[in-house]
Amino acid sequence: MRAFKTVFLFHLKENISSKMFIIMTIVLMGLVLGFFAFTHFSSDRGVSHIGVANETTSYNVPLKELNKKHKSFDLKAVSKDNIKKYKNKVKNNDRDGLIVITEHNGFPTVTYYYNNFADYEITSIIQQVVQQTYLQKTIHDKHVDPSVAKALLTNITVQDKALKSNDSMGLVYFFIFMMYMFILTCGQVVSMSVSSEKTSRVMEIMITKVRPIVMMYGKIFSSMSMGIAYIASIGIAYLIAQQLGWTGSDSLSIFGMPLDLSVLTFNLFLSFLVYFILGYVLFAFLFASLSSVVSRLEDLGSVIFPASILMMGAFFLGIRAMTDPTDKWVTIGSYIPFFSPVVMFTRIVLEAATPMEIGISIVILLATIVVISLLASRLYLNGVMRYSGKTTFKDVWKMIKK
Amino acid sequence: MSLSITDLSKHFGSTRAVNNISISLPKGQVLGLLGRNGAGKTTTIKMMLGLLQPNSGTIEWDGKPLSKKTLSIGYLPEERGLYPKTKIYQQLRYFGTLEGMNKSSIDSAIDYWLDRFQIPEHKHKLAGELSKGNQQKIQIIATLLHDPELIILDEPFSGLDPVNATMLSDVIEEQIKKGKTVILSSHRMEQIETFCENVCMMKQGEIVVSGKLREVKENYGYKNLHIQSDESLTEVLSSLGHLFTDKHPSYILQVSNETEGLSILNSLREKNVSIRNFSLLEPTLHEIFVERVK
Numbered sequence: 001m002r003a004f005k006t007v008f009l010f011h012l013k014e015n016i017s018s019k020m021f022i023i024m025t026i027v028l029m030g031l032v033l034g035f036f037a038f039t040h041f042s043s044d045r046g047v048s049h050i051g052v053a054n055e056t057t058s059y060n061v062p063l064k065e066l067n068k069k070h071k072s073f074d075l076k077a078v079s080k081d082n083i084k085k086y087k088n089k090v091k092n093n094d095r096d097g098l099i100v101i102t103e104h105n106g107f108p109t110v111t112y113y114y115n116n117f118a119d120y121e122i123t124s125i126i127q128q129v130v131q132q133t134y135l136q137k138t139i140h141d142k143h144v145d146p147s148v149a150k151a152l153l154t155n156i157t158v159q160d161k162a163l164k165s166n167d168s169m170g171l172v173y174f175f176i177f178m179m180y181m182f183i184l185t186c187g188q189v190v191s192m193s194v195s196s197e198k199t200s201r202v203m204e205i206m207i208t209k210v211r212p213i214v215m216m217y218g219k220i221f222s223s224m225s226m227g228i229a230y231i232a233s234i235g236i237a238y239l240i241a242q243q244l245g246w247t248g249s250d251s252l253s254i255f256g257m258p259l260d261l262s263v264l265t266f267n268l269f270l271s272f273l274v275y276f277i278l279g280y281v282l283f284a285f286l287f288a289s290l291s292s293v294v295s296r297l298e299d300l301g302s303v304i305f306p307a308s309i310l311m312m313g314a315f316f317l318g319i320r321a322m323t324d325p326t327d328k329w330v331t332i333g334s335y336i337p338f339f340s341p342v343v344m345f346t347r348i349v350l351e352a353a354t355p356m357e358i359g360i361s362i363v364i365l366l367a368t369i370v371v372i373s374l375l376a377s378r379l380y381l382n383g384v385m386r387y388s389g390k391t392t393f394k395d396v397w398k399m400i401k402k
Numbered sequence: 403m404s405l406s407i408t409d410l411s412k413h414f415g416s417t418r419a420v421n422n423i424s425i426s427l428p429k430g431q432v433l434g435l436l437g438r439n440g441a442g443k444t445t446t447i448k449m450m451l452g453l454l455q456p457n458s459g460t461i462e463w464d465g466k467p468l469s470k471k472t473l474s475i476g477y478l479p480e481e482r483g484l485y486p487k488t489k490i491y492q493q494l495r496y497f498g499t500l501e502g503m504n505k506s507s508i509d510s511a512i513d514y515w516l517d518r519f520q521i522p523e524h525k526h527k528l529a530g531e532l533s534k535g536n537q538q539k540i541q542i543i544a545t546l547l548h549d550p551e552l553i554i555l556d557e558p559f560s561g562l563d564p565v566n567a568t569m570l571s572d573v574i575e576e577q578i579k580k581g582k583t584v585i586l587s588s589h590r591m592e593q594i595e596t597f598c599e600n601v602c603m604m605k606q607g608e609i610v611v612s613g614k615l616r617e618v619k620e621n622y623g624y625k626n627l628h629i630q631s632d633e634s635l636t637e638v639l640s641s642l643g644h645l646f647t648d649k650h651p652s653y654i655l656q657v658s659n660e661t662e663g664l665s666i667l668n669s670l671r672e673k674n675v676s677i678r679n680f681s682l683l684e685p686t687l688h689e690i691f692v693e694r695v696k
Binding site (some may be wrong): 002003006007010014197200201202203204205206207208209210385387 | 484
């Protein structure tokens, strides 16, 4: 235990004092704070300035009323003489758009001028107003019976009631990405540590001072602590943003996916931590043991490639789980130990996993960790003392069987 | 007898890396472990350190299985390495802690050894910033830091310039005087002859020569008769029917004993050959090594 503690503390100190750790922590915190700051401050300035030139006399658009009702845009009347001037303003990005309402043969036309990106909310509202006026005008002109007219003008209500909210989609994506990134990053830190210790031949000194297995566990857990520190840094950045009042925006989203922070509970965070730790430990055993057979740093990539591919597979299955958490392959994947940390966690966030399913996946994961740790220990023990040219997977299998 | 290796074997598949060897080494003495590359020296050392499990045989210290738990061992491997991006005192502290030392004794030992090797200014430098020779000194310090009872040095002089090699020789002398048991694996025969009372030569996993260095030389089977003469002795020595090395004015003949040497000398006198110098020497370790392990 004393040897483990010594190895653990040595590598922990090396990891957290490395430039990579410091830079990545600053970048992560910066990204989280930057995201919330951008959302907070840009939402105050996001008012679109739209000009409305009404060339008709029949189709009156209540600009004041609309401005009062919708805060995201500011409609301003533009006279017929100023249309050209206002178009230039839009072209030069001084204004966001111009709506021109014209009438031909008693039929209204709405033309929307914009630069690069259209605001379809505005066109939809203007269209509704003009459409209503056109209907009323037609009913009046054609002398339609008032009761029929009333029936025709009655809006059909569409009630939008999602049985399952997709507001947590952005959060799921964020967590999946974090899980993938941290497991891969921390696993690769273990890989680099093992292989550089071996290629620099410090291993020759170390194996006489401490049992190789203790060394492996020390490295794995010190790197895991580094991963937890990354997660903590994100949490701290979030809390800072919360204290600054930047997290209250209703329109938070990641890549267009809604980000509902109200689902971010302690239990969710805890389950992320549990699956991160279990997933990381499983992959770290693979990374550490496979790296131990490498005699040259340039061979490291090809040796750990299978483990990286497994992790990528977990990530893509997690993405699939986001859109369909009850899919057959997603359900199967959530029990496969190399995929379950990402896939089962996704199902948990989307409320598509029962406590029984979660329990079974954790038990399978733990059992696999035990088996893999035994195999990894044998491979590591034989691998660190082996110096030869290229290592094939046949050699790896021989070392496990030794 | 302290170190006792009995009938030790290690096979890797069909390859016999070490085949049924036995070595005895009294406490406080020095053993020179010799052999060509692949002779089985490192495999033997790794079995002593517990890094490899023997297929058969025992390794004991004072009658008990040799283990790092019962005996403090210092090992300088042939392949050297340090953490290049870690400061010298940090990695020496790390190595010392792993050997069970406390912080204050580690720090005083670090200061002592850095002074002893005349490199105290490198204490706070990264290992990667040091020259190869100075890195080697740090590795030797890492070997001796915890004051081990059994010191195993694999090619300790490689990479050292003559000044540093002399410094290391002095350090090894000190350790021997302190009663430490030392195993020295080297290809440099002069160093083995300087330090080792005992030698063990290995070839293809087996011991071909073993015992006290003096006895090995004395009983090796021949002696070297060195004759110096201003005349050319090529014809005369050929007529005597002895094989010899002609390095005029020196001639070296292998003789089985002193009597044979004196007989040759008398024969030369009878032929009125003028001899400037005459000596009968034991074979060098280099000669024995070349003959027995080639």
